[in-house]
Amino acid sequence: MxxxxxxxxxxxxxxxxxxxxxxxxxxxxxxxxxxLPDFTGIVQQNAAAVVHVEAKYNGRAQPRLLPGMPGMPGGPGADSQAEILRRFFGMPPMPSPEEQKHTSLGSGFIISSDGYILTNNHVVDHADEVTVRLQDRRTLTAKVVGTDPQYDIALLKVNVNGKLPAVRIGDSQSLKPGQWVLAIGSPFGFDYTVTQGIVSAIGRNLGSGDQPYTSFIQTDVPINRGNSGGPLFNLQGEVVGINSQIYSNTGGYLGVAFSIPIDVAMNAVEQLKTKGFVTRGQLGVMVQGVSDDMVKVFKLDRGAGAVVTQVTPGSGADKAGIQAGDIILKYDGETIDQPGDLPPLVGLTKPGTRVPVEVLRDGRHETLQVTVGTAPRDPDAVSPDGTAPAQTSGSQALGLTVGPLSADDRKQMGLRAGEGVQVTDISGEAAAQAGLRAGDVILRVNQHAVGSVAEFRAATKDVKAGSTVLLLVRRGEQSSFIGITVPKGK
Structure with a gap:
């Protein structure tokens, strides 16, 4: 205009x-x-590589929305915030109510001619049967090779005679705001719908607890329910992202959409193919933003960086000498402007890699060499045999990691010596849904008092899938019992 x-x-x-x-x-x-761009060539070249994905749930499981975040129904702050982050669980245009309960629709795209297909994990999560429909109207049964809920990636495989058309994979790191992009998918079940727009922003961290390791591509491409898992193309006809989420207070498109960078997705694909699960790096710190007060007190030029509030004992950060109060300015040469910039970079780092981390400490810049550890595996991930990983060892089954509590921390909280262990990481949906946070102190597991990591492991070693564990949790000056129901594998 x-x-x-x-x-x-x-x-x-x-x-x-x-x-x-x-x-x-x-x-x-x-x-x-x-x-002005003409998208017809891109559509003609790539439409045949886009598929319609249908996931069916035969009464034993249901399509799951991930844990509520501020503003989401059921999440903290649901009544006080209008905007909500929605994933696109599409439904068939005219099914019966009973069919709606047991079916979800989405999109996907063929990444190799031998039948590997990429989509979102939330499109097929815990489905009993997954089928894909090709442009030539063939419907094929798809095997879920593996999933990674934290990246929201699912790798499918179909078997056909001959080769299938496949997309070309682009470079999401080269994207810039203002570039034209194109989506092909099945909004509301309308196959091969084409929409276009521009990249609105890159490196967007949504602040959601379930996907801290993803820096999203933000676009104004109109996408709706059923677009989940579909490809986002650049003008060269290359896939640069996977359409995943929208920000909306109505459940429909309002001009803001988010896509998973294809570089992140393909990193997950290679790991799913070779070892059946995705590993991510772990630094071993908790961070927060640089406040205006910190800028004044520390006499900083600007409020950039990530302030370390806690260091996990025995972690790579701890061994390298990172301390609470340090401000992380750079990670492996990449500038950290805000706390959300750090997890995606660490997550993509291969565990065991030695990485330079620049910190500001007492007004001085220091560069520390940190050996990156391994983040806990997501207990909801699906392995190559189509089942969830075994969930029989306490902290993994509960979806959390604990560490020792220091004498100073016990003193500040009014605890006795040998009382309590500290939650250092929330890795699973069960713990997150129960409301547990990193930094909470666990005092009892069912009827057993715990004061060390070994005691916690002993108290949780016999936890079975489907059982409920009652934890006595201290947060600040208050203690309360929290129940965690261990998710069942398929």
């Missing part, structure tokens, strides 16, 4: 000059149609 306004203004100026100085008025030039 801006171009007509500019042309009218230019026309007025030329007429004014003609009247004042005899300059001959000229008709303003019209921008040639070739200056």
């Amino acid at each position: 801006s171009r007509p306004s500019v042309r009218l203004l230019a026309c007025s100026v030329l007429i004014g000059l003609a009247a004042a100085g005899g300059v001959q008025a000229q008709t303003p030039a019209v921008a040639p149609a070739s200056s």
Whole structure:
């Protein structure tokens, strides 16, 4: 709409000059149609590699939304915030209510001619049967090779005679705000719907507890329910992202959409193919943003970086000498402007890698060499045999990791010596849904008092899938019992 306004203004100026100085008025030039992108070639080349995904639940499981976040129904702050982050569980256009309960629709795309397909984990999560429909209307049964809930990635495989058309994989790291992008998918079950827009922002951290390791691509491409798992193309016809979420207070598209960078997705794909699960690096710190008060007290130029609030004992950060109060400015050469910048970079680092971390401490810049550890595996991930990992060892089954509690921490909390262990990481949905947080102190497991990691492991070693464990948790000055129901594997 801006171009007509500019042309009218230019026309007025030329007429004014003609009247004042005899300059001959000229008709303003019209921008040639070739200056606007033509998406028809991209669609023709890639539509056949896009598939319609249908997941069925035969009464034993249901499509799951991930834990509520601020503003989401059931999440903290649900009544106080209008905007909610929604994933796209699509439903068939005209099914019966009973069918709606047991079916979800989404999109996907073929990444190799031998039948590997990428989609979102939340499209097929815990499904009993997954099928894909090709552009030529063939419907094929798909095997779930593996999933990673934290990246929201699912790798499927179909078996066919001959080769299938596949997309070309692009480079999401080269994307810039303002670039044209294109989506192909099945919103509301309408197959092969094409929508376009621009990249609105890159490196967008959504602050959601279930996907801290993803820096999303934000676009204004219209996508809706059923677009989940579909490809996002650049003008070269290469896939640069997987359409995943929208920010909305209605459940429909309101101009803001998010896609998982294809570089992140393909990193997960290679791991799922080779070892059946995804490993991520772990630094061993808890961080927060640099507040205005910190800028004043520490005499900083600006509020950039991530302030370390806690270091996990025995972690790579601890061994390298990172301390609470340090401000992390760079990780492996990448600038950290805000806390959300750090987890995606650490997550993509191969465990065991030695990485330089630049910190600001007492007004001095120091670079420490940190050996990155391994983050706990997601207990909801699906392995190559189509089952969830074994969940028989306490902290893994409960979806949390604990560490020792220092004498100083016990003193501050009014605890006795040998009382309590501290939650250092929340890795699973069960613990997150129960409301546990990193930093909580666990005092009892069912009827057993725990004061060390070994005691906690002993108290949880016989935890079975489907059972409920009652924890006595101290947070600040208050203690309360919290029940965690261990998720069942398929």
